[in-house]
Amino acid sequence: MTSSPTIAGVRALGFDVFGTVVDWRGSIAREVNQLATRKGVTVDGNAFALAWRAEYQPAMEPIRQGTRGFTKLDVLHHENLLATLEKSGLKGKLDTAEIDDLNRVWHRLDPWPDCILGLRRLHHKYPLVTISNGNVSLMVHLARHSGLPWDTILGAEPTQAYKPSPQAYLGTAEYLSLKPEELMLVAAHNADLGAARKLGLRTAFVPRPTEYEENGTKDQRAEEDWDVIAESMEDLASKLGC
Amino acid sequence: MTSSPTIAGVRALGFDVFGTVVDWRGSIAREVNQLATRKGVTVDGNAFALAWRAEYQPAMEPIRQGTRGFTKLDVLHHENLLATLEKSGLKGKLDTAEIDDLNRVWHRLDPWPDCILGLRRLHHKYPLVTISNGNVSLMVHLARHSGLPWDTILGAEPTQAYKPSPQAYLGTAEYLSLKPEELMLVAAHNADLGAARKLGLRTAFVPRPTEYEENGTKDQRAEEDWDVIAESMEDLASKLGC
Numbered sequence: 001m002t003s004s005p006t007i008a009g010v011r012a013l014g015f016d017v018f019g020t021v022v023d024w025r026g027s028i029a030r031e032v033n034q035l036a037t038r039k040g041v042t043v044d045g046n047a048f049a050l051a052w053r054a055e056y057q058p059a060m061e062p063i064r065q066g067t068r069g070f071t072k073l074d075v076l077h078h079e080n081l082l083a084t085l086e087k088s089g090l091k092g093k094l095d096t097a098e099i100d101d102l103n104r105v106w107h108r109l110d111p112w113p114d115c116i117l118g119l120r121r122l123h124h125k126y127p128l129v130t131i132s133n134g135n136v137s138l139m140v141h142l143a144r145h146s147g148l149p150w151d152t153i154l155g156a157e158p159t160q161a162y163k164p165s166p167q168a169y170l171g172t173a174e175y176l177s178l179k180p181e182e183l184m185l186v187a188a189h190n191a192d193l194g195a196a197r198k199l200g201l202r203t204a205f206v207p208r209p210t211e212y213e214e215n216g217t218k219d220q221r222a223e224e225d226w227d228v229i230a231e232s233m234e235d236l237a238s239k240l241g242c
Numbered sequence: 243m244t245s246s247p248t249i250a251g252v253r254a255l256g257f258d259v260f261g262t263v264v265d266w267r268g269s270i271a272r273e274v275n276q277l278a279t280r281k282g283v284t285v286d287g288n289a290f291a292l293a294w295r296a297e298y299q300p301a302m303e304p305i306r307q308g309t310r311g312f313t314k315l316d317v318l319h320h321e322n323l324l325a326t327l328e329k330s331g332l333k334g335k336l337d338t339a340e341i342d343d344l345n346r347v348w349h350r351l352d353p354w355p356d357c358i359l360g361l362r363r364l365h366h367k368y369p370l371v372t373i374s375n376g377n378v379s380l381m382v383h384l385a386r387h388s389g390l391p392w393d394t395i396l397g398a399e400p401t402q403a404y405k406p407s408p409q410a411y412l413g414t415a416e417y418l419s420l421k422p423e424e425l426m427l428v429a430a431h432n433a434d435l436g437a438a439r440k441l442g443l444r445t446a447f448v449p450r451p452t453e454y455e456e457n458g459t460k461d462q463r464a465e466e467d468w469d470v471i472a473e474s475m476e477d478l479a480s481k482l483g484c
Contacts, residue, residue, distance in 0.1 A: 136418065137417070137419035141369075150394070151395075152382055175378040175379070175400075176378065176382070177316065177377070177378075
């Protein structure tokens, strides 16, 4: 596969992170369940994670539309957390410091099991960057939490644009001094890859079928002929000759 | 020293790179001498490096003053290289690809001998970022050249400001979601540290007495009572309890 001209021209890999590299649902569910136990209340951590994440896309929309100035994802997460807590068994149980700490669960999400080895193999051959909606400090902490070998953090905050706004992808390529076709987006989400492909980026799909539920229905398989379709981050490394 | 409140509040280290982490003069002199030998001409690589670097500060000045839009350092280096070549024994000897390759010597400068071990020690405790005037792709390539363990590249290009413009320092702290006093600049240059201190950053001096010449006169020692004054990057690690 590395002999195809499409792949041979790739000079860097850019990664979607939430869902593609780290398991936000499982990580948040575990922390919320532990917190609920400490507080002596009953909360379904899995449902809490899904409810919190459900506020994610709507919160970015005014920024994409230009009716709200660029705001770090940490701030949006905090606003969404307050709304999610109101509807949960943890309502009124957490003080400000505890809420701030829970908000930082996004800084310590665990990676899928194939990621560390797969990313290290890829890193030998390619510069690896993030093309995530997570802000820089969130991404730095997340990388340090489990040793994700990013060469630098790009995506939303440095480009001041939330995916799928074109500038999030094109601005990342520009920071890397690359043409769009020299940058490959690696993602578990067909829509993200579709937005990148329209702008000329190369595309690699790594499925995460349990991202939203144990027997998921969304993004179970590649819905277009992405440039690489891999089974895991290690399989992607093999398919890219790493 | 780590028990002082000033140092205890530091949450990340930001590094000047050219001169502080990498030996630009020695690296460029070696490459230019090799190139001159291949071309059969006589060039003083050391003098060439100094002449090229002498164009560095003047080239950024119109951007600091706002009379030229932000322009990547790779582009400024290229303009400065053309001017330097004109006055050298290599005039007319290099084709476009050879000039482009020589310009990329800045992407493969060698670190001072104490840096890799010192930075790795520091990296266990602190997030490490660049606060350099080098552009992102230059810094990514430079880090990959010798394994510099940056958590992310910040400084000039992500803040669209060349040091010592305040935004280069303050914008870096903002990307890290830190207050200025939670960020420490590590630099071999008293003027750089002075600009950072005025804005509230913490400061660490690591001398590089041979940066400009074997028996240098500039920045030989700390000219203010910087928060840390170290002998080397390894000594800095020790002084910060790493």
